[in-house]
Amino acid sequence: MKQLIIAFFLLTAGAVRAQQPADMKMKAFIDALMKKMTLEEKIGQLNLPGSGDVVTGQASNSDIGKKIKEGKVGGLFNIKSVAKIKAVQKVAVEETRLKIPLIFGMDVIHGYETVFPIPLGLSCSWDMQLIEQTARIAAIEASADGICWTFSPMTDLCRDPRWGRIAEGSGEDPYLGAQIGAAMVRGYQGKNLAANNTILSCVKHFALYGASEAGRDYNTTDMSRYRMYNEYFPPYKGAIDAGAGSVMASFNEIDGVPATANRWLMTNVLRNQWGFKGFVVTDYTGIGEMTSHGIGDTPAVSRAAINAGIDMDMVSEAFLTTLMQSVKQGKVTVAQIDAACRRILEAKYKLGLFDDPYRYCDENRAKTEVFTPAHRKTARETAAQSFVLLKNNPLPGGVGVGILPLKKSGTIALIGPLADNKENMPGTWAVAARFNEAITVLQGMKEVAGSNVKILHARGSNLDADSLFEERAGMFGKSLRRDSRPADVMIKEAVDIANQSDVVVVAAGESAEMSGESSSITGIEIPQVQKDLIHALLKTGKPVVLVLFTGRPLAIKWESENVPAILNVWFGGSEAGYAIADVLFGAVNPSGKLTTTWPQNIGQVPLFYNHKNTGRPLTGEWFQKFKTNYLDVTNDPVYPFGYGLSYTSFSYGDVKLSSTSLKGNQVLKASVTVTNTGAYTGKEVVQLYIRDLVGSVTRPVKELKAFEKIELKAGESRTITFNITPADLKFYNYDLKYDWEAGEFEIMIGTNSRDLKKGKVNWVK
Structure with a gap:
């Protein structure tokens, strides 16, 4: 045992040493650069205006060009084409005092010039490899055209179809949303962010934007932290855990404080609890809009944003015009500005822009790698x-x-x-x-x-x-x-x-x-x-x-x-x-499965599969007085979460559990045999749901915990086995402690969230 422990520490130390030179090199480079920067230049790095009036051949003399020369711009967004981007980058690295390159972003949401299905549609493939591939192709095309940063993935969980931006997300489920967000990040950023065909991802909109009241865009949001942590946070965290380099603040408020000024959200949760090391950008005019929220005038909302942990100001130019005065007044510290500036410079360093500011400006790539037949x-x-x-x-x-x-x-x-x-x-x-x-x-x-x-x-x-x-x-x-x-x-x-x-x-x-x-x-x-x-x-x-x-x-x-x-x-x-x-x-035999619940009418909204029970649940036939139901329609959706047909048919055998009683960290194997009973080869998404029957707080009637997409020929059968551990049973309790509780659990496997085969297990600590 002693030898194993020694070996472990040697391996760990070796891994740390292997990582340190690159990190130390980056730190040394940025330390040296920031020592040369004036406070004005540091604040300039925090400014992200739109592309404005940039015209090929006139970039240096444009209004944006003049600001870049003055060190007042950290990046631009939604400027398209190698020629334009190269011209603007040239101003930054050849006509400024410190020659700091710009970062160029764009809304590359579901493809670049080659466009893939809208994200909600893409999520219905339930195919993480395919989803990652679409992000990889989007990164190849966007980077070939000069872009090095995308404002994607959108990981907002949404259960209200009135909200138009539900189209940009992955539906109503926390687990599936986390898997898709991670796949998108891997696709965009690849294994080497400094490669010229990868781009920086941006997880948005942090947080709770998909829960806008009345489904009305930009509206307020209010929910318990129990619901935040268990239901709405997981997709953001899944993408961040996958290594996302940036995060975008949402427009809505949280606990009465706009996300853009919410220190609990941006610092306590995002950085301290989740360990996020990248930079945070506002959404379009997010800082300026806080005045309409009622938080204060431009200097006040700018201070609130930088104090909360915001690093980059998109379009408002509030940081640019007010932070110097706030520092002089002692209301913002130089250290806060330094921290924000450092995070932006680190992103540029990791993208390789200091080594080669024009690495994304290869005209040959733009001609050969965009909108290709492949x-x-x-x-x-x-x-x-x-x-x-x-x-x-x-x-x-x-x-x-x-x-x-x-x-x-x-x-x-x-x-x-x-x-x-x-x-x-x-x-x-x-x-x-x-x-x-x-x-x-x-x-x-x-x-x-x-x-x-x-x-x-x-x-x-x-x-x-x-x-x-x-x-x-x-x-x-x-x-x-x-x-x-x-x-x-x-x-x-x-x-x-x-x-x-x-x-x-x-x-x-x-x-x-x-x-x-x-x-x-x-x-x-x-x-x-x-x-x-x-x-x-x-x-x-x-x-x-x-x-x-x-x-x-x-x-x-x-x-x-x-x-x-x-x-x-x-x-x-x-x-x-x-x-x-x-x-x-x-x-092609269709195999998509819904990632949202489809209601009978608008009056059922919000309607989602992983709801809580009430003290008066409806059991048996509708209608029953003094039970939770409607007078005019049943509680049922038209189509449930996870639903989708095929040109063939699939039958499911009974759920078989490796044990009905487990203790501690034992692994439960849950198996089911799926048979293609139709006449066509087809794909099926086998879905595993778990219900925690008794908890210290109320628990959902079921939660998606795993899935596997398989292909079966006509008449073919396959046994699918899911390994379930206590990690799959964890949730945030009333005190927001992440753990699992002993008790009885229902294990459900089937073709959608409604049509399931069941088994039970008792699990003790």
Whole structure:
């Protein structure tokens, strides 16, 4: 034993020595640099303005260029192209006293020019390797075009589909959100941040932004710390534990204090409890907006931000214009500014910018590594993995055989306002997308179907009856080019071609900008004019397939009851049309699973699977007086968390536990045999949930703790085994101590959060 202990310490000491030279070299470099810096230059490093009026060839003489020369800028964001970035960087490293390079950021949210599915859609793949690959490709493309910092991943947990930014996150589950956040960080930052094809990630929005009251963007948030730690914090922490280099503060308040001025959040939790070593940037004008919150004037909110632990001010320029005076007044210390400046300089050092400020400005890479055929192929494959088959009833007379996949023969009517629109395919927050090269559903279906299929096309309806609403939902160049004809004329045209066809495909739902930032909504149904179209098409008696576009869970109870087949395609990115056609015609068997709960109507919101029980839970049939239920609808969702169908079918055997009684750190093996009982090879996400039946505080009715995505051939069976340890049972108790409690636990495995096989185990300490 003594020898083992000695060996352990020798190994540990060796590892520390191996790490020290690089850290010490960085510290020595930054120490020497900061000794040369004036206080004004240090404050300048904390300033992150927008790209402003930068024009290629005139960077030095622009307003931004003048500020850079004066040492008043630490970085820029949303400036695109190697030529522009190189020109601005040249000003920083060749026309300033200390030649400190700039950091260049951009909203690379779900791809760069090659756009992948919106993050909510991507999460439905439940494939961490695939998700990491999309971030890796995004980093390759963005870095090839001069970008070295992305404002992603967004790890805000959200349970309110009214909030438009639910489209940018990974859904409602803490565990899954943490896994996805970590995968995104690994993809962006790679194994070597100094490589010229990796970029710095930024975890946002810290914290609780997805819980905005009433689902209204930028609104206030209020919750217990018990809920913060157990439910909303894990996705942020998962990404930070994966090594994220920066964090972005959220707009909302926490415990009455805006996140941007919340020292408990930014210093106590983020740095002291979680050990975060990177830098914290505000969101757009986050410091200035605190005046509207009621925290004080510009000098006061600037002091509050720097005192809280904010390092970089995005756009407000409040640090730049007030911190010198606050230092003179003794209200901010030089040490605080030094700490913030050091963290930003460290990020630049780790990115290799001091070694080579132009390492991200290789014009050959920009020409050869962006929007490549290989990247587009991955985007097509990824999109198909994100789609969720919600319903697939048999054709009339086709017992056990769904309408989908479609045959590559006969006549198909393709109808709907989203059937032939390039601009909306990439979805929200696709700032670098090549919209004119995106693939529409019509184009994709024609190319994939082949010459034996005749495809008839009609618009059928506008996005919405209200032209002003449609204009708001078509911002940033994503117009649906409104049709001026009366609604009944467009419907008649659609019905006419439907009657000439064997099957009808309706591309309907939301437009890309109906979700995303500042796109909150009070009604989460398909717009009525589109529902009228679907209703008219159903009356033809033809088989109808709804290809549903959306950036949020929708209330589609009527559609789920009346439309025979529904394929939810989110917004699939650059290659959306091809991917949709691949799934419709069966080249790809859909395997996506929902990462949000879909309600019957807006009145059920918020609705999520891992809720708490009440003292009067509803058991048995609805309705029961004096139980927790509604008078008008059941408590059930239309589609539960984890739900998703396939063109094949899977059966689950009983859950088998290695023991029903364990002690201490023993490992429980929970197994289930899954069989492909259908006619197609398919992928299935096997999901493990645990319920802590008795606790010192109330516990959720179930919590996702593990999952595995498998592929089975028709008739094939496989036994999946999950290893469960006390680490999987831990939670934050009333005193916010992270531990597990002895007792009885329910182990559940199944195809979604509702349809589960169960077993029980008693676990003592």
